[in-house]
Amino acid sequence: EPEVTQTPSHQVTQMGQEVILRCVPISNHLYFYWYRQILGQKVEFLVSFYNNEISEKSEIFDDQFSVERPDGSNFTLKIRSTKLEDSAMYFCASSGLLTSYEQYFGPGTRLTVT
């Protein structure tokens, strides 16, 4: 069964460093999403991406964040200058032809900022 994959599973970085989280969505999906979950808190929406551009973003997704689909398979989330409060689990998801289609989640990347 096709699945969404994410790398790395755990990333440790120092405050102020740039990080890139990588996701490989399901191959025929067209909508891509990033979410985060701070430990012990609820999942939060960051951004959705369709047709090579951002379709929606939350207030969390400020200028420190960017997303890219650099090739036909990868979908990346970049955090330019990490802060301690960026420590969280980051989930990528993808869905099919319509935004209302079921989303398939990746296993997550745990980001720890020290």
Next chain:
Amino acid sequence: KNEVEQSPQNLTAQEGEFITINCSYSVGISALHWLQQHPGGGIVSLFMLSSGKKKHGRLIATINIQEKHSSLHITASHPRDSAVYICAVRGNQFYFGTGTSLTVIP
């Protein structure tokens, strides 16, 4: 301000019991999702609803658009159902509930 409220926050049930988890939302939506988050953190989508009712195995999800309310039912609960169940809605963006932590005791 919580756009999505779930109840109960925590639920303990004996194996075999019928379980109901409720979700109320305050925004206009195009779809509602029920998700399951395992103890290891992984998230699985259970249902996507825009109206009516869906059933998958022992899981049933219903939505009442007029009342802005959805329920997730688990029939004949089993210890492997132990997880956090999350309600999420698709409005102008995605809003998530805080989750219901379910523990099913053998």
